Amino acid sequence: QVQLAESGGGLVQAGGSLRLSCAASGRTFNNYLMGWFRQAPGKEREFVAYTRWSAGSTYYADTVKGRFTISRDNAKATVYLQMNSLKPEDTAVYYCAATPYFRGTTSSAFDYWGQGTQVTVSS
Numbered sequence: 001q002v003q004l005a006e007s008g009g010g011l012v013q014a015g016g017s018l019r020l021s022c023a024a025s026g027r028t029f030n031n032y033l034m035g036w037f038r039q040a041p042g043k044e045r046e047f048v049a050y051t052r053w054s055a056g057s058t059y060y061a062d063t064v065k066g067r068f069t070i071s072r073d074n075a076k077a078t079v080y081l082q083m084n085s086l087k088p089e090d091t092a093v094y095y096c097a098a099t100p101y102f103r104g105t106t107s108s109a110f111d112y113w114g115q116g117t118q119v120t121v122s123s
Helices: none
Strands: 001-007 010-013 018-026 033-039 045-050 059-061 068-073 078-083 091-097 117-122
Touching: 001 091, 010 091, 018 091, 018 117, 033 068, 033 078, 045 078, 059 068, 059 091
Parallel strands: 010 117
Antiparallel strands: 001 018, 018 078, 033 045, 033 091, 045 059, 068 078, 091 117
16 A cells, blocks of 8 residues: 655645655655656646656656656655746646556556645736
8 A cells, every 4th residue: 555645735826836846655665656746626637647666667648748846865765857938828736646566657557646736827
């Protein structure tokens, strides 16, 4: 079992930055693939980014590529999402997720979820 807790959301103006954190506890964190998803009001939850067990391996949705950076600190059992050049369309609840096996980038491919943190980008 893995428990996840997000933090770092808030209100920011367009063009600004935020860094989200996801603290993990439970099973061996190092072995898990960690992802970030987001869900805007009235929309389905969508994939944002993931990082594999090796910190050098990352993958991003096209909508955030070049603006967001996912990273992890295994010693702290924490994964981060640095979000730069934020746009109003980035407004959503952001969720941290984990899975022991790579099965794709749909939300159903991830087994464990945090409660989410709200990010609001004003124009």
